[in-house]
Amino acid sequence: MTRERAIVLTRIGWIAGFVLLLEAVCRLHLVDPLTLIPPSEMIATLWTMLASGEITGDIARTFATVAVAVVLAVAIGFSLGVAIHALPRIRQGLDPLLASYYAIPTFVFYPLFVAIFGLNSVPLIVLGMAFGVPAMILATLNGLDRVPRVLMRTARAHRLGRLSTLAHVVMPSALPYLLTGVKLALAYAFIGIIAGEFILADAGLGHAIAYAYDGFENRTMYSLMLFVLVVVTGLNMTLHAWEGRLMRRRIRS
């Protein structure tokens, strides 16, 4: 326990040291204020921007897009995963596709999505899903593969039907793996959608950052970056902690 605490403290120390270093470098004018502004100013600007409500629209837009993309990616990925798991022949055929899917730089499709669906939220949702669905399929397959055989045999001994086996035995057992898929789908949706907004969009956080950059509004730009980094890291860490707790519980049982 003491070692774990030492590790956490060291980690916090490193991060705090890094932020302080940035602050010092900026305050001592070692870097051009046009290149980098001190972290304390980023926080102050972010606070005024949040309080004045000028970025509320962009935040709402990005979060709504991400939410839709994650829900769709999880639903579609999960259904496909269950279906593929039930059909081993199809699964074998899809194996080469799933193995090389993430080698394809998915972003290059974004301009095509825009051409097909128009310049609105739809191509962004599709891009976010293009990242998330395969991860969810793989996580579902992984979870279903690892349902202990004893549990399945118990279900059969109790003469559970297909659906009740799924609801009472398979799902609880596969849950930690599914959660890993959800975590990845969320992270990928943020990456895909903010990057998409960055390249070509009419609103959203990514667009706001790109717009501030084009207009040499460094304060706005850095504050928005800080906002994105803090929010995404916070979400990821929450899901990570939850996942760890579920995994431990599953190992214990």
Next chain:
Amino acid sequence: MSAPSSLPAAPSRSGLLDGAITIVVLVGLWQALHAYAGDAAIASPLAALRHLSGLAATAGFWSHARATLTAFAAALVISAALGIGLGLVLGLRRFAGEVAEPILAGLYSIPKVTLYPVILLIFGLGLGAKVAFGVIHGVIPITLFTLTAVKGINPVLVRTARAMRLSQAETIRTVLAPAVLPEIVTGLRVGFSLTLLGVLVGEMFASQKGLGFLIVNGISLHNVQQTTAVILMLVIVAVAANGALLWLDRRLFHRT
């Protein structure tokens, strides 16, 4: 991934067949999408292929391809050297590794595109920014894979190295690096894809040269054929490179 145990016969031939069927299905889907969305949105497979062969005959296309390739090669070399080195050192020093791992995992899952303006402000428009952008995408997965591999290494090997009083550099060179080679290849495969992604996104956002620029340029000039053709080429190259690394990966793992 677990291979189905019930189908052991002739795995390579059925694998090829599966690949062929997958390609046919994908091209069919593409054709269907073209029929649905029309010529203004996406070119048909045949038109894209024809346009690609036309593009390949022009010198301008190759100068764009060379720009991407130069940036990508530089980014990959830097990512690999930095990632493997960092991963080996962090894996060897338990404490430092446990301190760093969650930080790296956190950095891995943030949208790094948002950092692009910072990189542009530091490096200016051009090759340097593209390379740096590829590196920030590629270096973390390579580090994480190497780190995990070193952490999972057989402790007997490390103890033997210590008993023989090897220095840290010698331990890394003669014991650790060979032992974790298969995982490093896996890390390089993931790093390869992400570095390519980083370089291309960099070109799409702010560049006047390279394949990423050609893709965005095709859309803004309503030249959908050009966009589709360049994407087709990138997908083929990426999948082929991934296949080659996957093959190397499997060979290395099966050797031991």
